[in-house]
Structure formats: structure tokens, C-alpha cells
Amino acid sequence: KCIKTSCDVCVLLLQIMKQVPVRFDLKTLSIPAYSAEKLSSMKDVDWNDFLQQASSLLDSTEKNAGAARSKLNLLYYLCTVAVHKEVASRLVNSQLFPVLIQQLRAAANWDIRAKVARVIALLALHTSELRENVPVSEAIILLTELIRENFRNSKLKQCLLPALGELLYLVASEEEKKEHPGEWLVVPSAAYTVLMRCLREGVRLFHC
Numbered sequence: 001k002c003i004k005t006s007c008d009v010c011v012l013l014l015q016i017m018k019q020v021p022v023r024f025d026l027k028t029l030s031i032p033a034y035s036a037e038k039l040s041s042m043k044d045v046d047w048n049d050f051l052q053q054a055s056s057l058l059d060s061t062e063k064n065a066g067a068a069r070s071k072l073n074l075l076y077y078l079c080t081v082a083v084h085k086e087v088a089s090r091l092v093n094s095q096l097f098p099v100l101i102q103q104l105r106a107a108a109n110w111d112i113r114a115k116v117a118r119v120i121a122l123l124a125l126h127t128s129e130l131r132e133n134v135p136v137s138e139a140i141i142l143l144t145e146l147i148r149e150n151f152r153n154s155k156l157k158q159c160l161l162p163a164l165g166e167l168l169y170l171v172a173s174e175e176e177k178k179e180h181p182g183e184w185l186v187v188p189s190a191a192y193t194v195l196m197r198c199l200r201e202g203v204r205l206f207h208c
Contacts, residue, residue, distance in 0.1 A: 039087045072112060139167055
């Protein structure tokens with residue numbers, strides 16, 4: 001498909017720069033630092049407990065510096081486990097994904113938004129399964145709006161672009177798997193327009 005080909009090009013361009021390794025502070029992490037192997041084999045009860053703890057921390061309305069650091073540290077941790085296919089698949093299809101979208105929309109701290117976008121990009125890149133209840137279109141629409149609103153902010157824009165590119169590629173891949181893709185996979189044309197405009201103008205990728 002043409003869309004898939006375009007997405008291939010976009011994702012390749014957006015991934016040219018090697019990502020800086022992410023490290024979290026184990027001592028100050030507010031949830032258990034389970035390994036990816038442990039998370040991938042967790043029973044439902046333990047998994048749901050982990051999701052609840054992570055979601056509650058991200059969804060906290062506290063706005064002090066300590067709360068922001070706790071959220072960032074959790075996001076760093078999620079980046080380290082999201083590169084594992086089984087964990088990425090479980091996370092993207094869980095209650096945590098809508099919480100990530102909400103943080104991308106409403107977090108007052110742009111450092112948090114940038115790290116949320118990185119987690120979303122990693123989940124989209126590494127997941128091997130996407131269920132129909134995952135609000136992918138909502139995430140794409142939000143990322144498109146944020147990039148358009150901050151188009152002259154090069155550093156912020158480059159933190160958001162990889163997530164948009166990975167989600168578009170994921171949608172295109174899912175469309176190829178399904179004979180009749182549902183409305184949940186509908187992507188607004190504005191998303192492709194924004195992405196291609198960024199690539200045409202030439203962009204530098206910043207580490208987020």
C-alpha cells in the first residue's frame with residue numbers, strides 16, 4: 001500500500017539518530033522495578049496490581065517538583081521495559097495506554113510530555129498485538145495537534161514526531177493484517193500532512 005510505503009520512509013528518517021540510553025533511579029522508583037522477563041510472565045492479579053500502581057502515579061494531580069521527578073523516573077523505567085515485545089504488547093493493550101494519552105494531553109511539565117511520547121513510540125515500535133479497544137486514533141490526533149501547535153519549537157516537535165511516525169506505521173501494519181479494518185484504525189489526513197511537512201522542511205532529531 002502507498003500509505004505503508006510512506007510510513008516506512010517516515011519511520012526510517014525519524015529513527016536515523018541513535019537514541020540515548022535511558023536509565024531510571026532504582027532507589028527512588030515508586031513502584032517495584034520488575035524486570036521485563038518478570039512482567040511478561042506475570043499472572044493477571046499481579047499484572048493488574050502493577051498497572052494500578054503505575055497508572056495511579058502517572059495520574060497523580062500533585063504539581064510539586066518531587067511528584068514531577070517521580071513521574072519522570074517511572075517513565076524512564078517504562079522506556080527500559082517497553083523495548084521487550086511481550087511487555088510492550090501487554091502495556092499497549094492495557095489501562096496504562098489511555099493514562100499515557102491523558103498525560104500527553106494535560107501534563108503541565110513538558111519534560112513529562114516528551115517522555116510520555118517516547119514511551120508511546122517504543123510501545124508502538126515493539127508491540128506485536130493491537131486490540132480494537134486501544135485508542136490509537138486518539139493518540140494520533142493528539143500528537144498531530146501538539147505538533148501543529150508547537151511547530152516552531154524544534155526540540156519539542158522532535159520529541160513528538162517519533163511517536164506519531166511509529167503509531168502511523170503500526171496502524172498501516174494492522175491494516176495489512178485485517179481484511180476489513182474497523183473505524184478504530186482510521187487516521188486523519190492531517191497526521192500524514194504534518195508528518196510529511198516536517199520531513200520536507202528537514203528536521204534535526206533531539207534526544208528526548
